[in-house]
Amino acid sequence: MKHKISIKLGLLFLISMILIELLLFAVLYTTVSSHRINEVMEELLTRGAGHRDVLENNFDESTLAHVALMESEAVTEVIITDGDGNILSESFNEEAYPDVFYEAIDGKAEEKERIIEDEWRTEPYVATVSPIIVENEQIGNVFMFSPSEVIRSIIGHLTRQFVLVMVVLILVTVLIVVALSKFITRPLIRMKEVTENLSTGKVEEYLDEHPNDELGVLASSINRLSEDLEWIKKERHDFLSAIAHELRTPLTYVKGYADVASKKETSFEDKDKYLNIIKEEATHLTDMVQQLFQLAKMDENSFVIEAQLVDVSKILTEVKEHLKPALEEKNAQLFVDVPSNTRIYADTMRFKQVFFNIVENALRYGGEETKITITAVTEKQHVIISISDDGPGVPESSLPYLFERLYRVDKARSREIGGTGLGLSIVREIIEMHGGVVKAFNDEGLTISITWPKEDNDEKNSLSR
Numbered sequence: 048m049k050h051k052i053s054i055k056l057g058l059l060f061l062i063s064m065i066l067i068e069l070l071l072f073a074v075l076y077t078t079v080s081s082h083r084i085n086e087v088m089e090e091l092l093t094r095g096a097g098h099r100d101v102l103e104n105n106f107d108e109s110t111l112a113h114v115a116l117m118e119s120e121a122v123t124e125v126i127i128t129d130g131d132g133n134i135l136s137e138s139f140n141e142e143a144y145p146d147v148f149y150e151a152i153d154g155k156a157e158e159k160e161r162i163i164e165d166e167w168r169t170e171p172y173v174a175t176v177s178p179i180i181v182e183n184e185q186i187g188n189v190f191m192f193s194p195s196e197v198i199r200s201i202i203g204h205l206t207r208q209f210v211l212v213m214v215v216l217i218l219v220t221v222l223i224v225v226a227l228s229k230f231i232t233r234p235l236i237r238m239k240e241v242t243e244n245l246s247t248g249k250v251e252e253y254l255d256e257h258p259n260d261e262l263g264v265l266a267s268s269i270n271r272l273s274e275d276l277e278w279i280k281k282e283r284h285d286f287l288s289a290i291a292h293e294l295r296t297p298l299t300y301v302k303g304y305a306d307v308a309s310k311k312e313t314s315f316e317d318k319d320k321y322l323n324i325i326k327e328e329a330t331h332l333t334d335m336v337q338q339l340f341q342l343a344k345m346d347e348n349s350f351v352i353e354a355q356l357v358d359v360s361k362i363l364t365e366v367k368e369h370l371k372p373a374l375e376e377k378n379a380q381l382f383v384d385v386p387s388n389t390r391i392y393a394d395t396m397r398f399k400q401v402f403f404n405i406v407e408n409a410l411r412y413g414g415e416e417t418k419i420t421i422t423a424v425t426e427k428q429h430v431i432i433s434i435s436d437d438g439p440g441v442p443e444s445s446l447p448y449l450f451e452r453l454y455r456v457d458k459a460r461s462r463e464i465g466g467t468g469l470g471l472s473i474v475r476e477i478i479e480m481h482g483g484v485v486k487a488f489n490d491e492g493l494t495i496s497i498t499w500p501k502e503d504n505d506e507k508n509s510l511s512r
Contacts, residue, residue, distance in 0.1 A: 413438030
C-alpha cells in the first residue's frame with residue numbers, strides 16, 4: 048500500500064504545499080502582527096502629541112487637570128511633568144509609576160516625541176514622550192503609557208485567527224491533494240492495467256486519448272503499441288503458418304521419395320532419379336533456412352552494415368561476371384548501363400546480395416532467353432537504379448506484396464521452379480537498412496526501382512573513413 052504512486056504523489060504534494068503555506072503564514076503573521084503593534088505605538092505617539100499641542104497653547108492648571116481627566120477615562124495613562132521632571136498632573140490610580148518613567152526623567156532634555164518603551168512582551172506598559180516646547184524652551188513633557196496587555200490581547204486574537212485559518216487551509220489542501228492525486232494517478236493506473244494485459248497477450252484494450260497533455264500522449268503511444276503488438280501477433284501467426292507449409296512440402300517430398308527409393312523392388316535407375324529429387328529438395332530447404340536466418344538477424348539488429356563509398360558501375364560489372372554461368376544456363380542476357388563513377392553509400396557485400404537476389408528472381412520467373420537491363424540515374428541526393436526484364440511481369444494486385452516475406456505470385460509455379468518467397472524480402476530489408484526505398488511496377492515486364500542514398504556530404508565521408 049505504501050508503494051502506491053498515488054500515496055507517494057499525494058504525500059509529496061501535501062508536504063510541499065504545507066511547507067509553502069507555513070512559510071507564507073509565518074511571513075504574513077510577522078508582517079500583520081508588526082503592523083498592528085506599530086499601529087498601537089503610532090496611536091500612542093499621536094495621542095501624546097495631541098496633548099502636547101494643547102498644553103503648548105494653554106499651559107495652566109485647568110488644562111493640565113483636563114488632560115489628566117481625559118486619560119483617566121481611557122485605557123491609556125498620562126503623566127505631565129515640568130522641565131525639571133516634577134509631576135504636574137497624572138491619571139494613574141497606582142502609587143508606583145512604571146520604571147521607564149523614572150529612567151526617562153533622569154535623562155537629558157527631549158528634543159522630539161519618541162517611543163521610550165516598546166517591550167510589550169515583558170514590561171507592563173509601552174510608553175512615549177512628547178516634549179512641551181514654548182518659545183524654543185522646553186517647559187515640560189507629556190508621558191503616555193498604554194498597558195502591554197492591550198498589545199498582547201491583539202496579538203493573541205490575531206494568533207487564534209491565523210491558527211484557525213491555517214487549520215482550515217491545511218484541511219482544504221489535504222482534500223485538494225487527495226483529489227488531484229487520484230485524478231492524476233487514475234489514468235496511470237489504467238495504463239498499468241492495460242500494459243499488464245498487453246504482456247499477457249490481450250491486445251484488444253485501448254486507452255482514452257482525449258487529454259491534450261503528456262498523459263494523452265502516453266496513452267496514444269500505448270495504443271499504438273497495442274496495435275503494433277496485434278499486428279506482430281498476426282504476422283507471427285501468418286509467418287509461422289507459411290513456414291510450416293513451406294517446410295512441410297519439401298520434407299514430404301524427401302520422406303516420400305526416400306521411402307520409395309528404399310524399397311527393394313525399385314530399380315537403380317529410379318533410385319538415382321529419386322535421390323536427385325531428394326537432393327534438390329534438401330538444397331531448397333538449405334536455401335530457405337539460410338534466408339530465414341538472415342531475416343532473423345535483420346529483425347534483431349545483428350545484421351551488420353559496413354557502409355562506404357562504392358562505384359555502382361564497377362560492382363554491377365562484378366555481379367554480372369559472377370552470374371555468368373546462371374545466365375548461360377538460361378540463355379539469358381544481362382545488360383549494365385550505368386555511368387562510370389556513379390557513387391553511393393553502401394555495404395559492398397550487401398549491395399551485391401541485393402542484385403544477386405533480384406537478377407536470380409528475374410531469371411527464375413522471366414523464362415528462357417530473358418533480357419535483363421540495369422540502368423542508373425543520378426539525382427541530387429540519390430541514385431535511382433532500375434532492374435527490368437522482358438518476362439511476363441506480375442499481376443497488378445500482387446505488386447504491393449511482392450517484397451513481403453514468403454509471398455509468391457503463383458505458389459504452384461514457384462514450387463515448380465524452386466522459389467522460396469524470401470529473396471525479395473531480404474532485398475527490401477537491406478535497402479531500407481541503408482536508408483533507401485524499393486518498389487516494383489510492370490513496364491513490358493517487371494521493373495524494380497531502387498532509390499539509394501548518395502554520398503555527398505562531409506559527415507558521411509567521415510563515417511566511411
